[in-house]
Amino acid sequence: MSNKPIYVTVPSLSPMENFVEILKQAWDTRVLTHNGPLVQRLEKEVNKILELESTIALTNGTIALQLAIRSLELKGEIITTPFSWIATASAIKWEGCRPVFVDIDPETLNIDPKKIEAAITSDTVAIMPVHVFSNPCDIDAIEEIAKRFNLKVIYDAAHSFMVNYKGKSIMEYGDVSCTSFHATKLFNTGEGGACFTNNVELFEKLKRLRFFGHNEAKEIVEDGLNGKMTEIHAAVGLANLPFLSEVLSKRKAIYNIYKEKLSHIEAISFQRINESEYNYSYMPLIFNSEEECLKILASLNESNIFPRRYFYPSLNTISAVKHYSQMKHSEDIASRILCLPSHNDLDFDQVNEICDIILKNYY
Numbered sequence: 001m002s003n004k005p006i007y008v009t010v011p012s013l014s015p016m017e018n019f020v021e022i023l024k025q026a027w028d029t030r031v032l033t034h035n036g037p038l039v040q041r042l043e044k045e046v047n048k049i050l051e052l053e054s055t056i057a058l059t060n061g062t063i064a065l066q067l068a069i070r071s072l073e074l075k076g077e078i079i080t081t082p083f084s085w086i087a088t089a090s091a092i093k094w095e096g097c098r099p100v101f102v103d104i105d106p107e108t109l110n111i112d113p114k115k116i117e118a119a120i121t122s123d124t125v126a127i128m129p130v131h132v133f134s135n136p137c138d139i140d141a142i143e144e145i146a147k148r149f150n151l152k153v154i155y156d157a158a159h160s161f162m163v164n165y166k167g168k169s170i171m172e173y174g175d176v177s178c179t180s181f182h183a184t185k186l187f188n189t190g191e192g193g194a195c196f197t198n199n200v201e202l203f204e205k206l207k208r209l210r211f212f213g214h215n216e217a218k219e220i221v222e223d224g225l226n227g228k229m230t231e232i233h234a235a236v237g238l239a240n241l242p243f244l245s246e247v248l249s250k251r252k253a254i255y256n257i258y259k260e261k262l263s264h265i266e267a268i269s270f271q272r273i274n275e276s277e278y279n280y281s282y283m284p285l286i287f288n289s290e291e292e293c294l295k296i297l298a299s300l301n302e303s304n305i306f307p308r309r310y311f312y313p314s315l316n317t318i319s320a321v322k323h324y325s326q327m328k329h330s331e332d333i334a335s336r337i338l339c340l341p342s343h344n345d346l347d348f349d350q351v352n353e354i355c356d357i358i359l360k361n362y363y
């Protein structure tokens with residue numbers, strides 16, 4: 001194997017000329033921000049691709065989560081998953097609410113809806129599940145509980161761009177869905193994110209909140225912040241969009257090679273997914289033990305290959321966020337899961353070599 005390091009992911013980028021061509025417009029007009037024409041065009045194109053009408057482009061996915069909480073005027077406890085990126089929990093705290101963790105289903109890796117009810121108190125105001133690695137949550141069960149207890153639902157759909165669930169974009173579910181266009185995500189604008197909502201009032205409110213609370217007449221009518229995406233970030237996204245289907249099929253092909261070569265290893269298991277409701281942006285492997293996981297990680301690192309322990313550690317164990325409470329499955333899975341390299345610049349020979357290194361540890 002060559003000595004060039006192989007990382008878990010690398011941003012998918014269009015040829016630079018495509019970006020520069022789009023950027024020229026911003027240079028010519030001197031419009032760099034304030035929901036300019038490129039941001040508006042990006043929102044329109046995302047609407048078209050996802051077949052919805054509710055895209056609100058933002059600075060990043062964390063701000064998307066915070067604005068979703070803010071737009072619903074939530075105060076109190078928000079039930080969420082400990083098996084996620086830190087932003088899921090920190091967004092709740094930064095909006096003055098308290099995250100309450102509910103353990104995951106060890107096969108889907110998503111919040112276990114059967115455990116939600118027991119965590120509901122008189123202070124519970126919302127549920128914020130994550131579609132982990134783009135695998136849709138048990139949306140029906142979550143909506144049923146939310147309805148019964150009069151709770152709002154915000155989906156952290158940071159991983160889920162281009163996933164359809166029951167015939168429509170997964171962004172159409174919940175009171176608000178939030179996604180990330182961070183450099184490491186399937187579709188990226190460098191930094192970026194978006195909220196989606198089918199509630200027209202909430203849609204307008206989110207647009208005001210991202211723009212200091214301004215209404216169309218530039219009066220301050222909300223307690224807002226600055227969540228605006230810049231024209232430069234929108235240009236990165238607009239340049240990348242035409243390559244999205246290529247990016248998607250490459251990831252799926254990589255996933256299939258890994259799965260085919262590694263699925264006979266009894267000591268390795270995979271996230272339980274529905275193949276048609278997944279975007280294949282991550283390649284998670286679940287080992288039998290943490291020891292085994294660390295051994296494989298070390299042997300890949302020796303060959304200059306850098307998978308990531310996503311998500312590790314389980315958020316309930318991070319004392320900077322919250323007092324510890326045991327989350328059996330999340331802690332267990334977090335200790336023995338690795339995401340293997342998967343990105344647009346990875347070639348199939350490299351994928352095969354990574355598989356061979358893993359296989360050598362077993363046979």
Ligand SMILES: *Cc1c(COP(=O)(O)O)cnc(C)c1O
Nearest residue numbers: 060061062085087158180182193
């Ligand atoms: C990436 C990510 C976020 C945060 O998105 P940013 O755009 O990086 O702020 C939130 N939740 C999950 C699950 C993520 O993976």
